[in-house]
Amino acid sequence: MTIWILPIEGHEQRYTGQWLHHLPVQLAQAAAARGVPASVIQIEGEMPPPVPLAGAFLDFAGTNIFKSTQIAEVARRFQRGEVMPGDTFLITDAWHPGVHQIRYMSALLHIPVRLIGLLHAGHYDPNDFLGRIALQDAGWAKAMERALFEAYDFSVFATQAHAELFRAGVGVAADDQRVAVCGWPMEYLTAELQPHLGQPKENIVLFPHRLAPEKQPKIFKDLAGSFPEWRFVACQETALTKREYHDLLARSRVVFSCSLQETLGIGCYEGVLAGAVPVVPDRLSYREMYTEEFRYPAEWTASGEAYLRHKPALVAHLSAVLDRVVSGGYSLTACEQQLSSFFSGADLYDRVLAS
Known part of the structure; x- marks a missing residue:
């Protein structure tokens, strides 16, 4: 059996660059560990010069050039x-x-084959790029996602929250076994962050997200004014390499999120691995991933307007967190252990390698 991987185009600032390297290796290792005779072949595409839209990592025309050249190569493999x-x-x-x-x-x-797809976002999420476009013309996007769902043997999600959002948005029955929650294949992160640990911590609160509307960076920047003794850093404002980003994580004391759209929250998990305390809203996938200790009420950042109403409560909460952080009052061991299953490809590999 051959496992054909069609990766997302790799970008330095995204996990997709790491997946290009790690995913084929991890999948081949999983096959060997399970005694499954399988070869792994990755089909890459043509990478045009990136021209990403504001708030996005992707150039929405360029990504289709990449995918179209991928499928042209797949067709040649079928033909040969x-x-x-x-x-x-x-x-x-x-x-x-x-x-x-x-x-x-x-x-x-x-030539019967199996198709397994990993869902990151789509029209079914009203806060995603496609969701915001679909508010104007929802018909084509919803029909496309339903057709994609029917074409796949399994549609894979990292969390239950994201799977439930898809079921509701696309109209998939709760007992349809073609929806699978498997976590994401990111077990390499622990080893990648390890060399950066041990640096002195600084009074940095890090915003590890895109500067996109659904991530609400304006809230983060406004909060900064209430904490002049702390540096509030939005990492995407500087073109950091992955190494520089990991160094910044290792020096930060806190990672903060007020996202309205989040598949998994990779940046916050990286922060935990680097010893930064997560402060996340009680919504989306965060609700099943983090204990109450690290969550604040969702309504505080439900919108820009809601934030202004609840700002005193959020400032007081964050102030207490920062005081506790400085005094060494947090242990992240249990949090890291709980999160690790969401960032493991084990369940995905079992599904991919099943006969």
Whole structure:
């Protein structure tokens, strides 16, 4: 059996650059550990010069150039007879136009394959890019996602909260087993952050998100004015390399989120691994990932207007957190252990490697 990986294009500031390297290796190691005879082949695409939109990591035209060249290579593999019955395609961004073309070739060439897609975001989330566009014209996006769902053998989500959002938005029954919650294959993070640990902590509160409307950076920047003795740093305001970003995490005492859209919250988990205390809203995937100790009431940052109403309460809460952080009052060991299952590919590998 061959596992064909169609990766998302790798970007230095995103986890996708790490996946290009680590995911094929981790999947091959998982196959060997399970005694499954499988080869892993990654199909990359043409990377045009990036011109990302404001608040996004992707150039929305460029990403389709990348995906189109990926599917052209997949078609050549079918044509040359390299794709065999029983092979599996792992498509790491399920919103991929080539999904239907793979199904087309599989059916008409009589080469049955499995398709597994990882869902990151989509129209079903009103705070996502596609969701905001779909408010003006929802029909095509919802129909596209339903068609994608029907084309996949499994649609994979990192958390229950995200899966439930998809079920509601696309109209998938609660007992439909084609929806799978598996966590994300990011077990490499612990080793990547390890060399950066041990640096002296500084009074830094880090915003580890895109400067996008759904992440609400304006709230973070406004909060900074209430804490002049602390540095409030939005990491995307500087073009950091991954190494520089990890160094900054290791020096930070706190990572802060007020996101309205979040698949998993990778930056906050990286912060925990680097010894930074997470401060997150009681909503989205955060609710199932973090104990109450690290969550604040969701309504405090439900919108910019809600934040202004609840600002005194949030300032008081964050002030208490920062005082406790400085005094060494937090232990992150249990938090890290709880989060680790969300950042492990073990369940995904079991599904991919199943016969």
